[in-house]
Amino acid sequence: MNEPLRNPDAVLARLRTEAAKDDTDGAPARGRLKIFFGYAAGVGKTYTMLEAVRSAANAGRDVLLGYIEPHGRPETESLMVGLPALPLRELNYRGVQLREFDLDAALERRPELVLVDELAHTNAAGCRHTKRWQDVLELLDAGIDVWTTLNVQHVESLNDIVAQITGITMKETIPDSVFDEASDVELVDLIPDELLDRFRDGKIYVPEQAARATDRFFRKANLVALRELAMRRVADRLNRDVQTARLGQTRTQTWPTTERLLVCVSPSPTSAKVIRTAKRMASALHAQWLAVNTETAASAQMDVRSRHRLGLHLKLAEQLGAESVTITGEDVAEEIVRYARSRNVTKIVIGKTDQTPWYRFWHRSIVGHLIAISGDIDVYVIRGVEERTSQPPPGAKKSWPWKGHVAAAGVLTAATVVAMGLENVGLSDANIVMTYLLAVVLVAVKIGRGPAIAASVLAVLLFNFFFTTPYFTFVVDDTGYIFTFAVMLAVALIVSTLTIRIRNQLNLARERERRTEVQYRVSQALASTSGRHQIAIAAEEQLAGIFNGEIALFGIENGMLRPLVRRGHGFTESPTELDTARWVFQHAQMAGHGTDTLPNSQAMYLPLQGADVTVGVIGWHPRQMSDLLTIDQRQLLEAFTTQIALSLERDQLAHEAQRILAQAETERLRSSLLSAVSHDLRTPLAAIAGSASTLLEGTLDELTRQELARTIYEESDRLSRLVENLLHLTRIESGSMKVDKQWHPVDEVVGSAIRRAHRSLEAHVVETTISTECGLVPMDGLLIEQVLVNLLENAAKYTPAGSVITVSTDRTRCGAELAVCDRGPGLDEFERERIFDKFYRGATTPSDRGRGAGLGLAICRAIVQAHGGEIRAEPRRGGGSRFVMTLPIQGQPPIVEETPVDERSADG
Numbered sequence: 001m002n003e004p005l006r007n008p009d010a011v012l013a014r015l016r017t018e019a020a021k022d023d024t025d026g027a028p029a030r031g032r033l034k035i036f037f038g039y040a041a042g043v044g045k046t047y048t049m050l051e052a053v054r055s056a057a058n059a060g061r062d063v064l065l066g067y068i069e070p071h072g073r074p075e076t077e078s079l080m081v082g083l084p085a086l087p088l089r090e091l092n093y094r095g096v097q098l099r100e101f102d103l104d105a106a107l108e109r110r111p112e113l114v115l116v117d118e119l120a121h122t123n124a125a126g127c128r129h130t131k132r133w134q135d136v137l138e139l140l141d142a143g144i145d146v147w148t149t150l151n152v153q154h155v156e157s158l159n160d161i162v163a164q165i166t167g168i169t170m171k172e173t174i175p176d177s178v179f180d181e182a183s184d185v186e187l188v189d190l191i192p193d194e195l196l197d198r199f200r201d202g203k204i205y206v207p208e209q210a211a212r213a214t215d216r217f218f219r220k221a222n223l224v225a226l227r228e229l230a231m232r233r234v235a236d237r238l239n240r241d242v243q244t245a246r247l248g249q250t251r252t253q254t255w256p257t258t259e260r261l262l263v264c265v266s267p268s269p270t271s272a273k274v275i276r277t278a279k280r281m282a283s284a285l286h287a288q289w290l291a292v293n294t295e296t297a298a299s300a301q302m303d304v305r306s307r308h309r310l311g312l313h314l315k316l317a318e319q320l321g322a323e324s325v326t327i328t329g330e331d332v333a334e335e336i337v338r339y340a341r342s343r344n345v346t347k348i349v350i351g352k353t354d355q356t357p358w359y360r361f362w363h364r365s366i367v368g369h370l371i372a373i374s375g376d377i378d379v380y381v382i383r384g385v386e387e388r389t390s391q392p393p394p395g396a397k398k399s400w401p402w403k404g405h406v407a408a409a410g411v412l413t414a415a416t417v418v419a420m421g422l423e424n425v426g427l428s429d430a431n432i433v434m435t436y437l438l439a440v441v442l443v444a445v446k447i448g449r450g451p452a453i454a455a456s457v458l459a460v461l462l463f464n465f466f467f468t469t470p471y472f473t474f475v476v477d478d479t480g481y482i483f484t485f486a487v488m489l490a491v492a493l494i495v496s497t498l499t500i501r502i503r504n505q506l507n508l509a510r511e512r513e514r515r516t517e518v519q520y521r522v523s524q525a526l527a528s529t530s531g532r533h534q535i536a537i538a539a540e541e542q543l544a545g546i547f548n549g550e551i552a553l554f555g556i557e558n559g560m561l562r563p564l565v566r567r568g569h570g571f572t573e574s575p576t577e578l579d580t581a582r583w584v585f586q587h588a589q590m591a592g593h594g595t596d597t598l599p600n601s602q603a604m605y606l607p608l609q610g611a612d613v614t615v616g617v618i619g620w621h622p623r624q625m626s627d628l629l630t631i632d633q634r635q636l637l638e639a640f641t642t643q644i645a646l647s648l649e650r651d652q653l654a655h656e657a658q659r660i661l662a663q664a665e666t667e668r669l670r671s672s673l674l675s676a677v678s679h680d681l682r683t684p685l686a687a688i689a690g691s692a693s694t695l696l697e698g699t700l701d702e703l704t705r706q707e708l709a710r711t712i713y714e715e716s717d718r719l720s721r722l723v724e725n726l727l728h729l730t731r732i733e734s735g736s737m738k739v740d741k742q743w744h745p746v747d748e749v750v751g752s753a754i755r756r757a758h759r760s761l762e763a764h765v766v767e768t769t770i771s772t773e774c775g776l777v778p779m780d781g782l783l784i785e786q787v788l789v790n791l792l793e794n795a796a797k798y799t800p801a802g803s804v805i806t807v808s809t810d811r812t813r814c815g816a817e818l819a820v821c822d823r824g825p826g827l828d829e830f831e832r833e834r835i836f837d838k839f840y841r842g843a844t845t846p847s848d849r850g851r852g853a854g855l856g857l858a859i860c861r862a863i864v865q866a867h868g869g870e871i872r873a874e875p876r877r878g879g880g881s882r883f884v885m886t887l888p889i890q891g892q893p894p895i896v897e898e899t900p901v902d903e904r905s906a907d908g
Contacts, residue, residue, distance in 0.1 A: 004677055006189055006261065008249055010109075013209065015473055022694070023415070025665075028613065029142055029143055029144045030141060030143065030435075030715055031140040031141075031142070031143050031146060032140075032145045032146075032183035032184070033145075033146050033147075033148070033178075033181070033182040033183055033184075034146070034147045034148070034182065034184040035119065035146075035147075035148055035149070035150050035179065035182045035184070035185045035186070036049045036147070036148070036149045036150070036183070036184060036185065036186050036188050037049055037149075037151075037152070037154070037185050037186065037187050037188065037230060037233075037234060038149070038150075038151055038187070038188045038189070038190075038230065039151065039189075039223065039226040039227040039229065039230035039231075040151060040153075040217075040218070040223055040226055040227075041071075041151065041204055042190075042195055042198055042199060042203065042204035043188050043189065043190040043195060044188050044190060045149040045150075045151075045188045045722060046068065046069065046071075046117055046149055046546075047073075047075065047076050047079065047126075047322050048074055048186070048188050048267045049115060049117075049147055049149060050068070050076065050079035050080060050083075050115075051079060052147070053065075053083065053113070053115055053147065054079060054083065054115060057083060060109045061112050061113055062112035062113065063084065063111060063112065063113045063115070064084050064085070064106065064109060064111035064113070064114045064115070065080060065083050065084065065085040065086060065114075066086050066088055066102075066106050066114040066115055066116045067086075067088065067100075067115070067116050067117050067118075067132075068080060068085075068100050068115060068117045069118055071204070071276070073203060075451065075883065084111075086087075086101075086102055086105055086106055086109065086114075086505075088100060088101065088102060089101070089102040089127075090124045090676070090687055091124045091125070093124050093126070098124045100123055100124050100127055100133060101116055101123075101132065101504060103127070103128060103138065103139070104128075104158055106140070106144070107139070107142055107144075109241040110142070110144065111144065112144070112145060113144070113145045114139060114144055114145070114146055114147075114543050115146075115148070116132065116135065116136055116139070116146055116147075116148050117148065117149050118132065118148075118149060119132060119133050119136060119148040119149065119150045119174055119178075120132070120133065120151075120153070120154035120170075120172040120173060120174050121172065123135070124171055129176070133174045133175075133178050135265075136148060136178075137178070150174065150179070152226055152229050152230040152233060153166075153168075153170045153226065153232065153718045154170055154172055154173050154174055155173065155174065155176060156173040156174060156175055156176055158174045158229060158233065159173055161229065162226070164231070165222055165225045165226065165229075166217055166222050166226075166348060178239075179233075180237070180240075185237055187230065187234045189227070189230075189812075192220050192223040192224055192227060193220070195218075195223060196218065196220060197222070199218050202848060205383055208854040214413075221475060239258060239394065242270050244343070246722075246759050258287070258288075259282075259285040259286070259287035259288075259346050259347065259348075260287055260288050260289070260290070260343065260344060260345045260346055260347075261281060261282050261285070261287055261289035261290070261345065261346070261347045261348075261349060262277055262289070262290045262292055262336070262339075262340050262343070262345040262348050262349070263275055263278035263289060263290070263291050263292070263317070263322070263348075263352040264292060264294070264336060264348070264349065264351070265291050265292060265293045265295075265310070265313050265314060265317060265324075265351075266293065266294075266313075266351075267302065267306035267307070267309045267310040267313070268351060268353060269309065270351045270353050270382075270768040271309075271313045271351060272313060273310075273351070273382065274349060274350065274351035274382045275291065275313060275317050275320065275322075276316075276317055276320070277349060278291075278322075278349040279320040279321070279322070280320075281347070281349065281380070287346075287347075288323070289322050289323075290322060290323050290324075290343060290345070291313075291314060291317030291318070291322040291323070291324045291325070292324075292325045292326075292327060292336060292339060292461075293310065293313075293314060293324075293325070293326045293327075294326075294327055294328070294329060294332045294335050294336060295326055295327065295328045295329075295508070296329065296330055296332060296504075300765045301583060302406050303677065307630050307631065308628065308630075310631055311630060311631035311634065312521070312666075313424065314326075314631055319696055320682070325339070326558075326631075326635075327339050330501070330505075330507065331369075332364050332366050333369040333370040333373060334369075334373065334712060336350075336370060337373050337374055337375075337377065340648070341377070341540065345377060346377065346378065347377065347378045347379075347380060348370065348374065348377055348378070348379045348380065349380045349382060350366070350367055350379065350380070350381055351381075351382045351383075352367050352381050352382065352383055353383075354897075357791070366529045367381055380413070389645070400665060402595075404447045404448050404450060404451035405450070405451050405454050406671050407443075407447055407451065408443045408447055408451035408452070408454055408455040408458070409458065411439050411442055411443050411455065411672070412436070412439055412443075412455055412458050412459060412462060414439070414441035415435050415436055415438070415459070415462075416462050416466060418435055419432040419436065419463075419466070419467065420433045420466065420568040422435065422565050423467065427429075429467065429484075429814055432463065432467055433463065433484075433488055434465055436459035436462070436488070436492070437459070437488075437491060437492055439455065439459065440452060440455045440456050440459055440492045440495060440496050441495055441496065443455040443496070444495070444497075444499040444500045444503070445499055445500075445503055448500070449496075449497075449500045450455065452496035452497075452499070452500060453493065453495070455492075456492035456493045456496055457489065458491055459488070460485050460488050460489045460492070460529070461474070463488065464476065464481070464485060470480050485851070487503040505529045515632075515636060517641075518546055518636070518804075519636075519639065519643075521542065521610040521642060522539070522542045522543070522546075522643060523643055525538045525539075525541075525542050526538060526539065526644065526647040527647075528829050529647070530650060530651060530654070530799060531651060531876060532555055532564055532651055532652075533564060533565065535553075535564075535644070535647050535648060535651060536553040536555070536564035536565045537565055539551065539553055539618075539640075539644050539647075540552065540553060540565060540894050543620075543640060545638075546576035546636075547620055547629065547637060548622070548623060548625050548627070549550070549620050549621050549622045549627070550563065550570060550571065550603075550621040550623075551618065551619070551620055551621075551852055552565070552570070552572045552603075552618070552619045552621070553565065553608075553616055553617070553618055553619075553644070554572075554578075554581045554585070554616055554617040554618070554619065555616040556616070560587050561578070561581055561582050561617065562578075564616070567646050570604045570621070571603050571619070571621045572619070574602065576601065576602075577601060577603060577619070580592050580601045580603075580605055581605050581617045581619060583597075583598065584605040584607050584617050585607060585614055585616070585617050586628075588607045588614050589607065589608075590604070590605065590606045590607070591605055592604040592605045592619070592623070593620075593621075593622070593628075593758065594628045594629065602621055602625070603619040603620055603621035603622075604619070604620045604629070605617050605618070605619045605620075606618050606620075606637065607640065607641070608641055608644055608645035608648060609642070609645055610645045610646065610648070610649035611646075611649060615645050615648045615649050615652065616644075616645070616648055618637075618640075618641055618644065620637065634898070669906075684715035684716070684718045684719050685715075685719070687712075688712050688715045688716065688717045691708040691709075691711045691712045691715075693704060693710060694708055695708050695709070702775045712901070717759070719794075721762060723893065724750070725855040725856060725859060737783075737862075737866065739780045739783065739866045739867060740780050741778045741779060741780060741867070742778065742779070742780070742781065742907065743776040743777070743778055743893045743894060744776065744777060744778075744779055744784075745775060745776055745816070746770065746774050746777050746782040746816065747768075747770045747777065747778075747809075749779075749781055749784055749785050749788070750768060750770065750807055750809065750818070752785050753785045753788035753789045753792060753807075754768070754792065754807070755790075756789050757788075757789045757792040757793055757796070758861065760793045760797075761792060761796055761805065763796070763801035763802065764795075764796055764799065764801065764802070764803055764805050765802070765803070765804045765805070766792075766804075766805050766806075766807065767804055767805070767806045767807070768806070768807045768808070769806065769807070769808040769809070770808075770809050771808075771809050771811055772808045773810070773815075774810060774811045775893075776893040777815075777816040777887055777889060778889060778890065778891070778893075779867060779885075779887055780863075780867070783863045783867075784818075784863070784867075784868075784887070786859070786863065787859075787860045787863050787864060787871075787885065788818070788820065790856035790857065790859060790860050791820040791857075791883050792805065792807070792820060792862060793856065794856055794857060794883075795821075795822040795824065795881075795883075798803060798822070798824045798825065799822045799823055799824035799880070800823075800824075803822065803823045803824070804822075804823060805820065805821070805822050806819075806820070806822075807819070807820055807821075808821070811889075812886065812887065814886050815869065815886050815887050815888040815889045816886070816889055817884060817885070817886050818884070818885050819882055819883065819884045819885075819886075820883045821876050821880065821881070821882045822876070822880045822881055823876075823878075823879055823880040824880050824881060825880075826875055826876070826879060826881050827873055827879055831873075832872075832873045832874065835857055835873050836858055836860070836861040837858060838855060838858040840857075840858075847887070860883075860885070864885045864887070865890070867887055868887075868888050869885060869886050869887040869888055870885070870886055871883070871884065871886075872884055
């Protein structure tokens with residue numbers, strides 16, 4: 001017998017357990033985690049843990065109390081006396097002194113065992129990890145064993161259930177993986193009545209906390225439900241431990257720690273009765289149950305009626321709560337027992353129908369073989385009763401059973417003609433026999449099992465009729481031929497049977513390969529596509545050819561379920577079909593054509609179920625209404641729905657992340673804008689208001705009046721530039737800025753910019769170096785002029801009076817290069833990377849009035865990038881900074897030809 005099948009989850013658990021025990025490359029083995037698990041506060045988790053650690057300390061283990069929360073309970077505090085304890089780390093949070101577990105001190109101390117109470121606790125700000133369970137994982141990675149405590153309401157996967165029971169949503173939870181990977185879990189239990197007595201006696205909470213807890217949490221109904229939940233969680237873990245332990249056995253046997261049933265499903269009409277019986281048995285035993293169909297090589301020859309009936313039986317089992325599984329193999333009984341042992345099944349339920357003696361003579365009883373090899377697994381045989389079968393699919397065609405036999409007879413006739421030719425050339429009877437055997441093999445390969453068996457018998461008869469004396473009769477003179485006939489028939493039957501089996505196995509392998517290739521192709525198409533619309537197009541194109549029909553995906557748009565790909569025709573435009581799709585979306589259940597729900601629909605609809613919610617619906621519309629999906633096709637389509645749902649959910653999460661990032665960036669920009677603009681508005685407005693109020697006094701001399709008027713003008717100009725920059729930024733951010741590229745002389749653009757910035761440059765010397773190779777450049781003259789004005793004003797703000805500011809142009813491989821150089825304090829590497837960010841300002845100038853809002857250079861970068869160029873800041877040799885923008889040059893400037901003067905016009 002082959003090696004038994006293994007449960008993947010149990011195998012992984014076994015591997016993790018063995019990996020935890022290994023000490024590879026001299027690295028310390030990972031520590032072991034033990035959780036004292038309870039259903040509520042006060043059941044005695046910490047007390048039980050301290051009792052156990054005292055026993056461990058007495059046995060010689062190096063133990064350390066890392067963090068214990070006694071909750072003011074004297075009996076708990078008494079157990080801590082005499083045990084080495086780690087000093088707690090004190091942190092100040094908003095004026096409150098908090099005491100937390102000191103992870104670094106524990107790692108430095110490196111005890112053999114450390115106790116860390118309250119695994120789900122949230123650490124205070126300032127600790128290395130946000131959650132205490134992260135501290136515990138670091139201790140485990142360091143090879144330190146950890147004991148801790150946990151309540152059932154703090155397990156992440158049970159959070160919603162606890163909220164339904166108690167009405168309280170726990171914010172402090174641990175991932176299920178931490179609980180599942182613990183080496184040991186000890187359930188600390190207490191009868192709810194005793195827990196309530198302790199609660200009323202004040203042994204759990206102080207009176208103020210007790211009053212709040214009584215109102216919502218500490219009620220007997222809640223405690224009973226939480227107790228059952230905790231026990232079930234521990235029982236599930238114990239069941240996994242049993243499965244893991246069974247993998248270590250040389251021979252996997254059934255361990256009847258819990259009841260698990262397996263019901264055998266086949267196309268037989270009596271399978272429905274067997275499934276219902278298994279459901280009643282599972283309910284009575286409170287057991288899990290599996291519905292298993294064994295696919296053999298002969299399954300490939302199953303007609304449409306049988307496939308349809310098998311699909312209905314598996315669907316019935318799923319509706320009744322079974323886990324449906326399809327396994328493959330040649331010996332049905334052996335495959336069932338092998339799979340049952342791998343899943344720790346304790347009882348097998350199988351049906352048995354009345355069979356004719358002739359059938360029992362030629363076929364081995366599956367039931368008898370199953371009972372013989374079942375070993376310690378109980379087998380329940382349900383006598384089958386022929387029941388009224390469902391109607392086959394309307395498109396099921398009845399095949400003519402004699403068509404293959406006629407073809408087989410034709411092949412044998414041709415073989416007889418060839419054999420006569422061989423006899424005429426003097427070849428022996430052995431060659432003639434081999435010719436017939438070759439014909440039988442050909443029938444088995446090309447036609448099928450029934451015709452091959454008929455061909456085996458016909459080959460013997462033809463050999464007797466044409467090639468043994470007396471000829472043309474079925475009588476033989478030599479009795480030795482009887483043995484030849486028997487051997488010939490046996491060999492023909494064996495060869496044909498083996499050939500058919502190999503052919504069917506090959507067909508199964510090809511079908512599995514095709515399904516794998518199809519799944520890979522679809523997964524690749526979905527993985528390489530982004531956007532709901534593109535995902536829908538890719539899925540519909542891939543699946544339409546696979547399932548021989550029209551595929552449509554539906555999703556929510558503007559609060560309504562609509563087709564993601566609007567074709568303007570087809571079944572997706574029907575209001576009735578849209579109603580069916582909406583029902584499937586709302587109820588997350590399959591419906592439509594070929595189902596028991598809304599069966600009059602034109603298409604079959606399946607929900608696209610994501611990790612948490614239904615993200616859409618997929619519809620399959622057959623090319624002919626008589627077509628139905630086989631059970632294999634339906635399972636394949638369901639597998640594709642999972643892939644498509646995950647792709648749509650991935651895209652939805654990506655859009656949500658982009659929206660959140662954009663919203664956060666908008667909030668950051670709004671905050672920065674208010675912070676920057678409020679200062680830059682307040683300063684000039686204060687200066688204008690002060691100067692204007694002084695002017696109103698009327699007792700000032702002319703020089704003072706002119707000075708105040710100049711101040712008002714300069715500050716107004718400053719406000720004007722600020723508003724202009726804000727307007728530029730608004731146009732850039734909204735995408736309304738248009739770049740009108742024309743061929744402009746660089747020297748004219750540079751000269752115009754210097755003239756516009758002359759007020760800012762009054763205290764500086766401006767030098768220009770214009771390259772003759774950089775004449776005409778394609779650009780938006782007004783926008784590039786604005787870039788140069790911003791660069792010049794920026795240089796004037798951050799350089800001392802009297803210093804030289806240089807504007808230069810040059811032609812490089814990348815295009816036209818325009819540079820503004822100064823002799824200011826320069827920029828360090830950090831500032832050179834951030835200087836073009838919005839609202840970033842450089843070092844403070846001697847007079848802070850000269851500082852801007854940090855928008856000018858950001859506008860420069862946006863304008864230059866809109867031209868397809870780049871701008872950068874770099875240090876200048878000898879001190880200062882150099883701001884360089886490079887504009888691409890594509891094509892050739894227009895040639896301007898002089899227009900000759902019309903002499904006739906001149907002569908008048």
